Amino acid sequence: MSKKTFVAAALLAVALSGCSSAxxxxxxxxxxxxxxxxxxxxxxxxxxxxxxxxxxxxxxxLAGTAKPQFPAGTPGxxxxxxxxxIVPGHGGTSVAIAVRNNTSSxxxxxxxxxxxxxxxxxxxxxxxxxxxxxxxxxxGGIALGYVYFAPNTTIAADSKLSFTVASKPVSGKPYNQxxxxxxxxxSGENIVGQATNTSKATLKSPYPVVVTCFDEKGGLxxxxxxxxxxxxxxxPGESVTFQTGLYGKSCPSFLVGVSGHMSLS
Numbered sequence: 001m002s003k004k005t006f007v008a009a010a011l012l013a014v015a016l017s018g019c020s021s022a023x024x025x026x027x028x029x030x031x032x033x034x035x036x037x038x039x040x041x042x043x044x045x046x047x048x049x050x051x052x053x054x055x056x057x058x059x060x061x062l063a064g065t066a067k068p069q070f071p072a073g074t075p076g077x078x079x080x081x082x083x084x085x086i087v088p089g090h091g092g093t094s095v096a097i098a099v100r101n102n103t104s105s106x107x108x109x110x111x112x113x114x115x116x117x118x119x120x121x122x123x124x125x126x127x128x129x130x131x132x133x134x135x136x137x138x139x140g141g142i143a144l145g146y147v148y149f150a151p152n153t154t155i156a157a158d159s160k161l162s163f164t165v166a167s168k169p170v171s172g173k174p175y176n177q178x179x180x181x182x183x184x185x186x187s188g189e190n191i192v193g194q195a196t197n198t199s200k201a202t203l204k205s206p207y208p209v210v211v212t213c214f215d216e217k218g219g220l221x222x223x224x225x226x227x228x229x230x231x232x233x234x235x236p237g238e239s240v241t242f243q244t245g246l247y248g249k250s251c252p253s254f255l256v257g258v259s260g261h262m263s264l265s
Contacts, residue, residue: 048104048139051141052069053066053255055141059138060180061133062134063183064256065186065253066213066253068218071100072100077102078103078107079163080165081098081100081142082219084221086116086156091151092148093127093153094148094224095127096144096222097220099143100137100142101141101142101143102139108136110137110143110166112147113128113129114127114164116149118156118159124155125149127149128147129148130225131145131208133257134257135174136177143257144212144255145210176259177199177203177260177261178259179197179259181193181195181257184254187243189248191254191256192244194240194241194242195239195240202234202263203234204233204260204261205227205230205232205260206227207242208227208228208258208259209258210258211223212254212255213246214251216253218253226242226243228242228258
């Protein structure tokens with residue numbers, strides 16, 4: 001299976017299996033209000049302590065130089081808490097995002113859909129996330145990634161984005177597994193490093209590498225995906241290396257996450 005086919009298949013599986021969703025405009029919730037009877041019977045969302053980037057980096061699922069501080073988000077929801085400015089591109093437009101899991105349990109298979117609207121509220125483009133990192137988000141945790149709008153879509157720098165987040169709870173061994181990022185550093189115009197399979201299972205390629213750049217104040221700038229090497233099975237304790245070019249883009253600080261997947265057999 002090619003890398004492009006794997007990513008497309010993974011996205012399709014997420015779309016079919018996602019069992020919870022929330023919609024936000026910017027960072028706020030705009031979910032439909034429950035009926036009066038449902039509201040009366042619904043238990044209040046359990047309080048979840050928002051994890052910091054230091055917490056996530058300490059667990060090994062992200063590594064780098066950035067120290068962003070993200071909003072707490074909506075209690076009981078997995079939602080987008082930050083997004084980068086829109087910079088339309090001829091080859092498609094990517095918008096970096098941060099997603100927080102404010103439920104009381106870990107979630108996986110996170111997919112974000114973004115609707116771009118003009119000043120009158122008309123939807124002019126629709127984009128979707130690729131790979132979020134880490135793939136498994138603990139309660140209170142943060143994942144980084146981007147939504148991608150295909151070439152020739154009508155999106156402007158002042159378009160307003162409305163996000164819908166779908167996810168499912170972790171049950172058993174997650175199909176997608178996060179690698180521990182041992183090293184991540186800037187070398188010339190590249191982010192380079194190494195990540196290790198700390199699970200007890202042999203993982204399958206490809207190994208998506210998500211590099212997210214931040215400005216001097218910790219604001220999101222850009223996020224892109226590459227792949228680690230070698231393109232082969234990864235036994236427990238084995239590692240992949242990676243190199244992702246910045247291609248002249250500003251990246252004062254960054255965070256990197258790497259993942260793989262288990263065999264279905």
